[in-house]
Amino acid sequence: MNKSELIVAFAAPPAPYFIECGKTVYAPGDQHPSRKQLGLFDLIIMESGCLHIGEEDTEWSLTAGQSLLLRPDLYHYSVKPCEEATSFYWIHFQTACEWREVPEDAPAWGLEDHQRTFRAAPYVLHLAKHWDMPYPEETFRLMNRLIAANGERQSSAFWNGGQAFEELLRMMDLRQLEQYASPAVTVAEKAEAYIKNHYGTQLTSRTLSEALHYHYNYITRCMKQVYGMTPGEYLTFYRLEQAKLLLLKTEWPIAEIGRAVGFENIPYFSNSFAARNGVSPRQFRQSYSKQA
The missing domain is CATH 1.10.10.60 (Homeodomain-like)
Incomplete structure (x- = not known):
């Protein structure tokens, strides 16, 4: 990922929290629905094929091993139908804390913005907007764990799903990966x-x-x-x-x-x-x- 790429930075605690997830398979000719003001972050994780999708004025053609984080407050849409069989995981999540979309090499906002909210210095989680994932197979494994938790009784699903989601966030946090940390x-x-x-x-x-x-x-x-x-x-x-x-x-x-x-x-x-x-x-x- 070059320095001109975007990241979405989340102040934590509290960390982003899991809402729902699934896996979608498109046949040639199928396309992603267009939506605005979804109110949730939508993380797309590509398993195979190619998904043509846009957000406001930016468009992507996502391929296997790539991820895209769509914002909850912007319009996202299908650029064109799939031309081949395409499968991807998706996960909806939200945060109760402040977040910002900034260039990857931009400074995070200062602690002074949070001193009245937290007694401890907040951690700023960095998720890539568009990413070639370094460990796609491990990401798929965690997504399958999340999907499996959906079929469990609520008391188990809450803890098992939350644990898998936290592992996913940790693995995708650019600050945890030496090759991406500035x-x-x-x-x-x-x-x-x-x-x-x-x-x-x-x-x-x-x-x-x-x-x-x-x-x-x-x-x-x-x-x-x-x-x-x-x-x-x-x-x-x-x-x-x-x-x-x-x-x-x-x-x-x-x-x-x-x-x-x-x-x-x-x-x-x-x-x-x-x-x-x-x-x-x-x-x-x-x-x-x-x-x-």
């Missing part, structure tokens, strides 16, 4: 992991650069592209999120919590917390207290 994403994720493991220490630009073996300016560019934050901004963000958890789960004094998450200057900790959350650490704790 260098910027790789460096940013390494930096994020290091910050999470050392946020309670006096982490500096030098220690981060030495640990990752990259110049700090390059690490900064990568994190800004992927997370919308510099390493320093992400460090503050993560420290304050951990402080929230300690305020809720412990009775530690405010100063002790500030020091535990890496702030040496406690007034600065309180001011930073209030600037991000709109209330002081003490007010935040009291808002969840029975006595509040």
Whole structure:
């Protein structure tokens, strides 16, 4: 997949959730129905033949081993009937969280867009719009598992189908595949992991650069592209999120919590917390207290 390809990026949690799936076989002359405002993502996974399909102003001729992700809010249609026997799997899913369609090499939207929604930094799942799947046989196996779950009693189908769908998402997530992950994403994720493991220490630009073996300016560019934050901004963000958890789960004094998450200057900790959350650490704790 070249850098001009589109991806659909989903913030998680919550992850996209499974609705329904099936397998369709077309004879020559059959064609895909035209639909608008379906309200569901429609993932097409080609097993054999050729399917001619379009979405708004873009058209594709899908062949075996390819996938296409159609959006829930756009018009998609048959370009022309099949000229040979054609079979494909399809799966409908939806998400309760924000998603965007962007160029593959574009930066993901920043964490600041989610800080009021999540206490933990969201993961951004990347699904290719149009893809030559690297492991089509494994994808077919998972689709057959999903279809088989449809015939089970509801209590089994819910868990078995959901598990198979999660495996499918993981396998199709471009960020999980080294050959598709950009260098910027790789460096940013390494930096994020290091910050999470050392946020309670006096982490500096030098220690981060030495640990990752990259110049700090390059690490900064990568994190800004992927997370919308510099390493320093992400460090503050993560420290304050951990402080929230300690305020809720412990009775530690405010100063002790500030020091535990890496702030040496406690007034600065309180001011930073209030600037991000709109209330002081003490007010935040009291808002969840029975006595509040």
